[in-house]
Amino acid sequence: MRVANCSISWSFGSAVTAALPSFPSSRFPPLLPFSLPSSNPPPSTVLRRSTSSARRVTRMALKNAKDAQDPRLERISSAIRVIPDFPKPGILFQDITTLLLDPKAFKDTIDLFVERYRDQNINVVAAQGSNHYRYSCIIGVVNFDLRVSFTPYLCPNAGVEARGFIFGPPIALAIGAKFVPMRKPNKLPGIFSVPFFSNPYLTDNCVSRPLNLCVVYGEVISEEYSLEYGKDKMEMHVGAVQPGERALVIDDLIATGGTLDAAIKLLGKLVNITAFWARQGKPILGKS
Numbered sequence: 001m002r003v004a005n006c007s008i009s010w011s012f013g014s015a016v017t018a019a020l021p022s023f024p025s026s027r028f029p030p031l032l033p034f035s036l037p038s039s040n041p042p043p044s045t046v047l048r049r050s051t052s053s054a055r056r057v058t059r060m061a062l063k064n065a066k067d068a069q070d071p072r073l074e075r076i077s078s079a080i081r082v083i084p085d086f087p088k089p090g091i092l093f094q095d096i097t098t099l100l101l102d103p104k105a106f107k108d109t110i111d112l113f114v115e116r117y118r119d120q121n122i123n124v125v126a127a128q129g130s131n132h133y134r135y136s137c138i139i140g141v142v143n144f145d146l147r148v149s150f151t152p153y154l155c156p157n158a159g160v161e162a163r164g165f166i167f168g169p170p171i172a173l174a175i176g177a178k179f180v181p182m183r184k185p186n187k188l189p190g191i192f193s194v195p196f197f198s199n200p201y202l203t204d205n206c207v208s209r210p211l212n213l214c215v216v217y218g219e220v221i222s223e224e225y226s227l228e229y230g231k232d233k234m235e236m237h238v239g240a241v242q243p244g245e246r247a248l249v250i251d252d253l254i255a256t257g258g259t260l261d262a263a264i265k266l267l268g269k270l271v272n273i274t275a276f277w278a279r280q281g282k283p284i285l286g287k288s
């Protein structure tokens with residue numbers, strides 16, 4: 001189903017230039033969107049720009065320039081540790097775990113977003129999490145996917161990160177929006193199959209199938225994308241975003257923009273995107 005009028009903003013930080021090996025310092029410039037120098041072009045990329053969305057983008061850019069003066073930014077920026085050559089040579093890894101160890105900097109980060117978005121009529125905060133295939137062990141478990149049932153499955157490490165999930169929920173709660181997780185494959189209960197005799201979810205939703213499989217219907221849509229250091233895929237529930245809602249997509253940083261691109265495409269399968277705004281005016285959506 002496609003519906004009209006869902007505008008999407010994405011924010012947090014950018015590591016686009018962090019990936020460039022020529023950058024002279026390991027203490028990389030602030031990752032937050034607010035640090036945009038006011039002389040830069042407005043941080044806007046607009047899809048099907050309408051007059052109202054263009055006005056909104058302009059307002060955002062002005063607010064951005066104002067935020068650049070915020071004294072909280074310095075503390076936030078310096079609380080983020082930069083680790084060269086992780087997870088592979090050439091990557092300057094922006095480690096937000098050190099920010100999380102500093103309650104003031106962490107709170108300031110959330111507050112900045114809340115202050116920015118609380119009056120924007122946002123209904124939905126969406127964030128992306130991951131099960132980090134690249135650090136996974138391989139074990140044999142049931143894969144709850146009809147297409148590949150009972151195949152080897154990459155098992156997430158314990159304590160696995162999902163950095164968008166760290167920042168999205170507190171922002172959603174504070175601005176009074178619902179939170180929609182955008183997850184890596186096979187993490188959302190969707191269309192799945194389990195042996196009929198052992199299925200604990202036998203409800204009216206279940207339909208008996210050949211080979212004693214029970215199928216539970218709950219539609220999940222997905223989008224594949226590329227990262228600085230690999231490929232991935234994200235999924236979300238159909239119905240999580242409703243017609244006419246305004247969505248804010250939260251993640252900890254933008255590097256290649258692949259994740260953002262996929263998030264926008266994923267949301268675009270459910271709603272019409274009327275405006276998109278991101279830091280640095282990187283034409284991420286120019287690809288699509």
Ligand SMILES: O=P(O)(O)OC[C@H]1O[C@H](OP(=O)(O)OP(=O)(O)O)[C@H](O)[C@@H]1O
Nearest residue numbers: 130161162163228254255256257258259
């Ligand atoms: O702009 P991009 O090149 O797409 O990179 C940015 C993405 O990379 C990281 O996520 P990752 O998939 O590593 O998972 P995590 O959030 O669970 O750490 C980060 O949290 C962003 O989502």
Ligand SMILES: Nc1ncnc2[nH]cnc12
Nearest residue numbers: 015018092093094228255
């Ligand atoms: N440079 C980077 N630092 C932290 N997380 C990342 N995800 C993708 N690129 C990254």
